Amino acid sequence: MSTAINFSATNSDADSRLTDFDIALFKQGDHFRLYEKLGSHLVTIDGVSGCHFAVWAPNACTVAIIGDFNAWHAESNPLQLRNDDSGIWEGYIAGVTTAARYKYRIVSHDGKIADKADPFGFSCEAPPLTASRVWDLDYTWQDQTWMAQRHQKNQLNAACAIYEVHLGSWRRIPEQGNRFLTYREMAEWLPPYLNELGFTHIEFLPLTEHPFYGSWGYETTGYFAATARYGSPQDLMFLVDTLHQHGIGVIMDWAPAHFPVDAHGLGHFDGTYLYEHADVRQGYQPEWHSSLFNYGRYEVRAFLTSSALFWLDKYHIDGLRLDAVSSMLYLDYGRKEGEWIPNRLGGRENLDAVSFLRNLNQAVYRDYPDTQTFAEESTAWPMVSRPVSAGGLGFGLKWNMGWMHDTLCYFAEDPLNRKYHHAQLLFSIWYAYSENFVLPFSHDEVVQGKGSLIGKMPGDEWQQFANLRLLYGYMWGHPGKKLLFMGCEFGQKREWQHDESLEWHVLQYPLHHGLQRWVADLNHFYRSQPALYQQDFSRDGFQWMDCNYAEKSVISFIRRSTNPDDTLLVVCNFTPVVRENYLIGAPSGGVWQEVLNSNAELYGGSGSGNFGGVEAAPISSGEMYHALMLCLPPLAVLFFRQGRAL
Template sequence: MPGLMNPGVPVPKSGMFTDLDIYLFKQGDHFRLYEKLGSHCITLEDVKGTWFSVWAPNAVSVSVIGEFNYWDATVHALCLRDDGSGIWEGFIADVTVGATYKYSILSRDGKTADKGDPFALYWEKPPLTASRVWELDHAWNDADWMRVRGEKNRLNAPFSIYEVHLGSWRRVPEEGNRSLTYREMAEWLPRYLVELNFTHVEFMPVTEHPFYGSWGYETIGYFAPTARYGPPEDFMLLVDTLHQQGIGVILDWVPAHFPADAHGLGHFDGTFLYEHADPRQGYQPDWHSSLFNYGRNEVRAFLTSSALFWLDKYHIDGLRIDAVTSMLYLDYGRKEGEWIPNRNGGRENLDAVTFLRNLNDAIYRDYPDTQTFAEESTAWPMVSRPANFGGLGFGLKWNMGWMHDTLEYFSENPINRKYHHTQIIFSIWYAFSENFVLPLSHDEVVYGKGSLIGKMSCDELSAINLFEGGLGGFLQNR
């Protein structure tokens, strides 16, 4: 059975963290935590194995459990660092790539929870819930794209973005109607996008998620592409292939909320660690999910590290930040008396504002040739203006008002449209207040809302002609 250094022995100097790492982590300014926390295959004193480290400051004890020790929490206990960081760590010999594991965490109330690794690079395929020891290994062939992507991603460059949910874009009927794998997607999707003259593709969240019906928006693994369609290297291949065809890749990323599944971030060390303790701040009733505590330094570092991880390791060209509105307003989705005002008595989430500004600053500092997109549906000012000018620092903002006005206009009977032309032109009044993207969101075709063609008040052939000649041409010209 794989061995661990004796629990009572101090952590050796070969641990993953330096004093600077710990300082930056405590300050909330360590944005490469994926290089330190989680599981990392190393050689320690000529012995190959894996170094595990996890943040659980309020735990009584933390052990690594997995197939290698028959899921026995008494075998491989981790050591708590003595620097006040709340990080538990240790080396387990002979545990290598592919091993499944969890952290068995004993909390102060005497309860034990088996948690997946927040920094896992790969998870078991749902509904299984364990993390996997993994190393990212892909020989990238997109150097030509990476050299010019700054020009392709400029604010005044043409953008035509195709939104994709990987699990439903194309199926294999002869094999039980299964979804395509990342590798199969790499064979079909790039050619399809080139043929239709799209410049970018936007993937609905690929981050690991337990509930398929959430389309990925209930993220549980912030550093891992979902195992449903293959290993991480296959997703890298998909991105690489798209880049070789001149297609930029935008990833939906969800720092607003997370699910309450028992193996996830919720109540991680027996306390409300990643989320607020008070449900008026830490629970979103609309989605039945938990809300991040942006006032905690380590949580901000965790989320920012996740964002930079995808730009760093997966060559992602842009992040579309989901549900920004819910982050900005403390009363989002709540009735009077169900939320707590900020220190000034207002409804603005000041901690979230600070987080978003710092996030965008970090992204554009380290990856100036990428873009961030805000899904924000209110009149919050200067969303796509630099933080040092009082903005939120995003590169672009989704124009939700234009989308709703346009869809309502085309849903009108053609005879009546002449009375509704103001809907199609109203957005010009505010079109230059932000750097806008004109979206047609997946949210507008689900829950019985109907497809774009189905919204047209005419027969299907006429709707196709109208869409291709009218709205389709308008979008292409934009």
Template structure:
């Protein structure tokens, strides 16, 4: 732990860890491993152990390190400004070791004083305390098998079913003051739970250190530190390690779009607008009351890119989901006329942000080609998930917000009225292959008065659960990767609350446990059937059998894998009426086995089905020369597999 005795001024001396090449790359904005040199790092100088500190504050008149080891006395440990115009202040303090608590005392040129956390700190104090901590990231990983094969697990033609989690509210310990679980406690429960549900990946809402718990992590101050709320950096590594050992990929939300204005954070860091734009029409986001990064500044781009690579490097993270990408792309995002500044071409695109995103994705896929990046981009910006060298932004995948809005809008309608909204449920296929899409039913859909997913479903309780099973079946059959927020897998009834745990007690009731079993079986089936994932982003993987029967509110389609034998038929009945002798076209004759039925009694359904399968007859239906005569369950989805034995 840290030394708490007073140290003389002489204990701080110049012991640079930065080479001329480091400085050159830093000033060019092309050093993406800044965390290896900036911040605090334990070293030994002339046989004396201590810590080297380095911080970028080009407009400061003085910088000191203050902490528990010098009783927060700024006169004791002043840093030296390098003479190479890098703006970096640095120095070595003897006997300061792992665990030491510190901040930078920064004096601006106009004499103002601010105590700032270290932008490159690997660890912070437990919030609401705000100091940084000296830390090392040594850890003995046990996920070599996962790391060797994760490239195959993360490929675009692999199954990807994501369970989205807010760590602070997945489970809580009621008998201990309703506290959240720690990273290590979560490692005992979460990996096994996700594995039992057959999800392929987990996505954590932001775990980068944030001062306000109620921001859910989306107001970040510590871009290199996992939040101390749940434990140490090594504790978080242990959680990731354990998930990997259970065969589960880890995606982390990461927020390069904005940051909060807390006094200890990045804002006005050296007495000037260093990380953010000075003009509020560019540097302030009115919707979130937060600051916007200056993507035109080389050092800021290097800072953010270093943060992204840091999580992939030190924490074995398998993917990054970038929040609020639309707010980065548009200069007028969330602003009224006259509240924004156009670019040099007189238009509203943020050219610096576009360049940053392209370069960021290029760096990630160059250095970690077995990972993925995900964009939460809510507009129709073209080619988000296309390479930068052909004009795209370079992301691997993009959240399909249009599908989400249309689908939830359709399902919220009374089934009797759905025939008037039929276009909502089929429109997504028109653009389904324009991007590499993820279909998200995320936390955003169950907060701020929107209610739970089960609460959005119309009808009595039986119909609500049947609707939700139908929604998930339609979603898992639809082209695109899948994402489901925690609690939705068992039909939590109340809206998500970040300071309460999930309604685990409802699993004692058959309808809730049946829904959970449906999600478990859907995921198992999805992972076993290449037709449902191999050609998610290719038109060859999808074909309508019938999408025009609005009056009956029934749709049917085929999904295909690379192998022509990998063919599945999906039939959805969006009304609470049993459809007898319903003719559905199929691409070929032979036996079609009913392999999944959301109306099975095991899931809480009524048991309407087709006795295991149907032989296709030589009767035309739509454009097909063969068809199945089916019994469609109410508010149900059926999956049939071609060629399975009769």
């Protein structure tokens, strides 16, 4: 049985030299702090400051360092191949300082020359430049309060409302050439906005270095480097630090499924297929024109797991959302018949990827048990968010793509036709507890011709906004954690453009401003009510009151916390018809206070409702022995809280 290395504290730069134990763990795929050993590290040897370099290139003929410090001449600083069969080349160069630019010049045995960025580099030149930069990651953190309590903020029974952000297009400055904000500028603008709107977490599209801005970060070349587009590594640390000081958790998208074929990247790194498979049926993704990692190679698994733990360690990231997990799990993903190779059992499952994901999640939760991993997995692969010990993949949570698709399809229907699609609303509860789900309306739903969320809603402008308020209210009431992409909180009408700012100017219009206010009030109410989150993943937290009236397109349900007296009733009317004297079952008598109404005038609604609350009458309705006689506003959701005086 292999033994995984587990450093309880970060090694100093002086300990960056590789030991025999490091090499043994690396070769068996169990070294998960490789960033402390490989790459470039500033050290002082015999009183002389310089930099130690180490790179894995087992099939290279020669490897040299080229950079600012030697006028990019390969002859000046050749590296030496270790004599332990590790395939690691290393060397020390005196006088190299922070921010020095460098690459590895690799000559393969067939005589080809490639200048490669450092796979373990902590910093890079701002694209389109491609050199790595020597960097010291020292930073004085001020988020001790958050780090001491984040186990409470990130646990599965905590409130979790995630605001998804593409940093380069959240807000831009038109007076300065439409430039995006820096990490430090985002630290000034973003935390107060998130606090105002009540979100508990932020999720950034990948902030790892990527050459093509239009990939949104998902085509990664620097798995240990924060993109230099927005500032230095310490600038990103400052942003995370500031978010933590405002009580906001930070999740980062991470892309271990594929990597781009750019010449300076991982592809054909040492003249051979090192990080990827040699056979295109395994090593190339035709849909994305990207290379696929070889998860069967132990050193590659150690590289990727080290990257994941690096962001949790050095940047205090609170969670990683793994992109495109489905493409990792299936050998035939995006391929036609004959374009893929079955596994050793003859199936389509990528057994090496399954093993990698399980080991990765075990490493994350062993070393950082107060963080979470999220899987973007769009198939019915079983037990994605169940422990490895129980046969699962070991993720903490999984995006509920089925709920997202069914819900958007339902809302796109004209309200007159919704009665024929009523089952789409009910189906999600049948499988709601099979995984630990996040309900996502992400960037993927508002790009590439899909339009905006508000644009998917039917009817005139008033009905579109009423529908969207209803959609969010239904979502916040439904079991599962919440995720909303930037701009959707105020009903941006234009499809998201990665090179333009959000349409902040529309907040001058009442319907947009009202929608933003609704999202804020939803979040603040959600966070104050354990019934809406504490039992997200338990059947005890949900009960239908009324789900059978398809003809009227009305549903109602109860949400409960572990406290039996803590109960909320959620009622949704999916038609533009006001329904007077509508009988809804209630689990107990007494007063039920109307605490949220998406049809309130301050949100842009018409104002109809139930005057603050209703008293349950001793009338049977369904399986309940009490009922509420309600006014259901058009295209609206109502939240009622039990046991409060009128």
